Amino acid sequence: MLVTGIKSKPVYAPLQADTRGRFHLMLGMGVGAAPLLRVIDEMRSASAHSLKHTRVLFVSEAGAAAAEVAHGGPAQGAPATAPGIEQFNAAALGEVQIFAHPQPLLDQFRAILEQSLMGTRLYVAGPESFIGLAMKIALEFNLNKDEIRAEECGTLARRVYCIHCRSTTENVRHNIVRCVGCERWLLVRDHYSRRLAAYMGVMVDAEAPGELPPLKEVFL
């Protein structure tokens, strides 16, 4: 039933430092710390100067887990080996801000973009839904693919936009989900909207009410 090879499904690549930029803004969540620290290392070896113009906004592992619990998803224990916040602080960056929840981070991100100048590069590392929400804000500021790099790591849980009632269900891990707005059973498709930062959800039993395909946990 799922169509594969959908062009709108985002493809992410491992983060790489872009030293052509003058300012570097990094957003991370949970296990996204590792790719960001890797980029910081790359930048340090390229030129120590650029680290002064680097800002990091980060949602800690605990915050990431709490966000999932708040949306009804299963909480995950933080891997003990995950790079910590101390490593950002030790990297002598321009500024490091740690948040307990993604939403205040995104609010701060928007405030920073309003003040930012041309020559800024954005690095995002974290779960796809976090990347999507950050990209959505970046698009409003006309940042494009030359200025944004994103690496997906962490949960594959999706934001699903119901095409019937237009509400968005967060943290969807199953191929079929009950919409939070209209309680229809939605089939989660690979069609992605960058504007909404969500995948499309279509009523799955519209033609034969009550006939649901098997429920599978596919977006782990």
Next chain:
Amino acid sequence: LNDAQTIAVEVTGIEQVTPLIKHFRLAPVGGGELPVFSGGSHIIVVMQGAERVHRNPYSLLGSPNELGTYEIGVRRMEESRGGSHFMHDTIQVGSRLEIAHPVNLFGLDKIARKHLLIAGGIGITPFLAQLEDLHDGAVPYELHYSVRAAEHAAFLERLRRLAGARLHMYYDSEGRLIPFEALLANQPLGTHVYVCGPAGMIQHVISTAHACGWPDSHIHWEQFSAPPVGDALRCFSRARKSACMYHPIKACSKASRRPASKCPICAAAASAASATPKFWSWMGSWCTTIIFCRTRKRPRRRASCPACRARIANAWCWTCSVEQGVDP
């Protein structure tokens, strides 16, 4: 080029706006309206000269809302291949010309948060039409216009009316230069820069923007003046490393990496009298300056224009070529 692709127009007005620039109004023969265009578009004017046909691109500078006439500004080029001299010396009110449909390779980015427009000399022309689009003030913009001296500032009244305080004038004679570094280093996120003017100015804006961390997708430029005849010509073998398109010999590819004034194999000189349009064709000259050596009557394979990716059948891109042949 067949007749169906061109529109017959009549010159309805000529005005000498600066010592070097003439302003022409073109109306369709027989009345009616000309094709719709957007700010930044250009047309190719086909002129029947005494010895050869000139095909020169000129930006449309009138309002995109007024389609009864097209307006173009023509600067008299010192090292002309003949086109601008023909427009200045031969064309009178009432003269007939052929023009191609307008094409836009210099449009404004529709989702930009701010536009930074930089013009040098005659490079102001595409911006005049764009200002009509920007007139509603929904998107902030700045126009920086640099000219040699006050008497060379073309279309100043119209610019003041359209842009008002957003127009910044710079006169070389007063030693005022556009502060490129300060401008490009302090633009808000989502700004697009557009530059049209002399080649040196365009290069400087591009390199300064790169130094300030601008990605290419935010830098737009257009240059119509072709490079000097006989210089910086490259045989068309860039894409194929093994051999030149027409001379499958390895030496050609090596030689072609250097600017050459003649084809390394057939030695057809670009600047000599033997270089007629039959042998040399010009394509996309303001993007990559590629010279197309054509010793056979038909190319073996089709090439595509580097500027607009249009396929070129006869080494001549109708959409964006400057001129069909290099005038010796």
